[in-house]
Amino acid sequence: MGYHDLSDSGMDGTARRKEASRIVDIIQDFTEQMTPSERKFVEQMGDDFAPVSTKQLFWLRDIKDKY
Numbered sequence: 001m002g003y004h005d006l007s008d009s010g011m012d013g014t015a016r017r018k019e020a021s022r023i024v025d026i027i028q029d030f031t032e033q034m035t036p037s038e039r040k041f042v043e044q045m046g047d048d049f050a051p052v053s054t055k056q057l058f059w060l061r062d063i064k065d066k067y
Helices: 013-033 036-045 054-066
Strands: none
Touching (some): 013 036, 013 054, 036 054
16 A cells, blocks of 8 residues: 555545545445455445545545555
């Protein structure tokens, strides 16, 4: 897992939500291969109305890169 500066993604809340939704669409077919915590997190991030923090977005990116 790579290092990310979690202080700022350079994105506003709407942009983070859009990217999270895009990533979830990409990785949703791989949820059976994920650990239980990764699977639960990806399912939670699939909720299009929930806000996405910078830290959550970076974890989602790491999961995408892993699978």
